[in-house]
Amino acid sequence: MQTILAVDDAKDTLMLLEFDLQAEGYQVLTANDGASALSILENENVDMLLLDLYMPGISGLDTLKAIRENQDLINLPVIMLSASDDEDEIVSALEFGAHDYVTKPYIAKVLLARIRNALRLKEKTMKLENLAKTDFLTEVNNKGEFEHQALKSISQMSRINHNLVIAMLDIDHFKAVNDTYGHDAGDIVLKHFAKELTKTFRDYDIIGRVGGEEFAVCMPNTAQLDGYSACERFRVALENLIIDIGNDQTLSITASIGVASAQHIDGGYDFSRLMHLADQFLYQAKEQSRNKVVSHATPIMESEVNQQIESDIMANESDEKYAGIDYQVGVNNVLGDENLFKEILKMFYDDHHQDGANIQTAISNADQSRLKHLVHTLKGVACSIGAMQLFEKTKELDVAVNEGNTGSYQSLFDNVAHELERVIGGIKSELDIR
Structure with a gap:
C-alpha cells in the first residue's frame, strides 16, 4: 500500500x-x-x-x-x-x-x-x-557506484580516524571456465560468486564488480586482522561451494584476494592508493599459489586468523558491551559521540521495547498497514544503533510484508522477536534501566 x-x-x-x-x-x-x-x-x-x-x-x-x-x-x-x-x-x-x-x-x-x-x-x-x-548480471554495485560509496565511506572514516579495509578479489582461472563450459556457465559462476559475497560480508560493507571477474569490498570501521579474517572466511566458503551450471554439471571455484588497510600505509585514506595496494596484494596471491588471501607484511599467522574466526562464531553474548549491538558501528553513526549514543540507545529502548508485542498483535489481527509501519521503522532504527543481526532479521520480515507473503510472517517474526529481546535486554542491563 x-x-x-x-x-x-x-x-x-x-x-x-x-x-x-x-x-x-x-x-x-x-x-x-x-x-x-x-x-x-x-x-x-x-x-x-x-x-x-x-x-x-x-x-x-x-x-x-x-x-x-x-x-x-x-x-x-x-x-x-x-x-x-x-x-x-x-x-x-x-x-x-x-x-x-x-x-x-x-x-x-x-x-x-x-x-x-x-x-x-x-x-x-x-x-x-x-x-x-547496479551491475546487470550480479546485481551488486557496478564500478562507478562502488567508487562513489567507497569514497564517501573513506571520507567518514578519515574524519573520525577509524580504520578502513579494501579487498580486491579475482576468480582463479575464470577464463578456463568460459573456455571449457561456455559463457553461460561463466555468468552463473559470477552470480554465485556475488551471492556468496553478500552472504559473507556485513550489510553495510560495500560490494562491487569492478572488472570482468574482479570484485572489490570496502569494509568501514574494520581492523586489518578483521578484514583479513572476513576475506579468509569468504575464501573457505567459496572453495567449498558446489555450483550447478546445468546439464547435470557442477564445478567449484576459488579466488585470490588482496587486502589493504588504511592505517597501514602513509596517507592511507586515499581510494586510489588503497585500491592499487589491494590489487598488488591480489597479484602476489596469484603468484604464490592462488586460492589465497594476502595483506600487509605485518605478522598475521594463519593460526591467529583461524582463532579469530572461531572466536567470532563462538562469541559469548556476555562479552558484548551491548548484547546484539556492534557498539563501534553505532558510535560511528553519531561521529564518535559515546554520550549521544547512550542517549539514542535509551530512546530506542523507550520507543521500541514494546515492538515485539505490537508486531505480534498486528500479525494476529492481520493489520497489514500497522505491521508494515512497525517493521519498516524497526528495521531503520536497528541499523542506526548498530544492531545488525536485528536489522538483517527485520529486513527479511520487511520484504515479506511488502510482498504480502502472509504465510511466512510468523516464522520470520519469531527470529525478529528473539533478537529484539536480546538487544532490549542488553540495553536495559547496560544502562541500568528499571
Missing part, C-alpha cells in the same frame, strides 16, 4: 482528500502546515506529497524548497494544490521541483489520474537510477 501525505491548512480539504485517497486504496497521512509535513517526512516512509501552496508559517513553496534540499527526498513526487491560478506561482512551483499542479476545488478523477502518473514516473526513475548503479 502506497502512502500519500496531504498537507493543507483547510480542514475540509484534508477531509475530502483523505476520503478520496483512501477510497482509491492509498494510506493517507495529513498535516496542516509545512513544519508538520517536514517532521512527518523525516520519520515516515512517504511515497507522494500533496502540498497546498498557501499556508501560514512555512509556505508551500518554502516547504518544497526544503524538501528538494534533502537528498533523501530528492525524488519524492510532489503535486501542488491551490485555489490560485496565478501563472507565476505555478511556474515557481514547477521550477522548484513540483511534478504537477492542481487547482482547487479539485476534480477527484483528474487528481487521482495525476497521482498515478506521478507514482509511475517515480517508479521508472528509481528503476533507471538503480540500473545506472
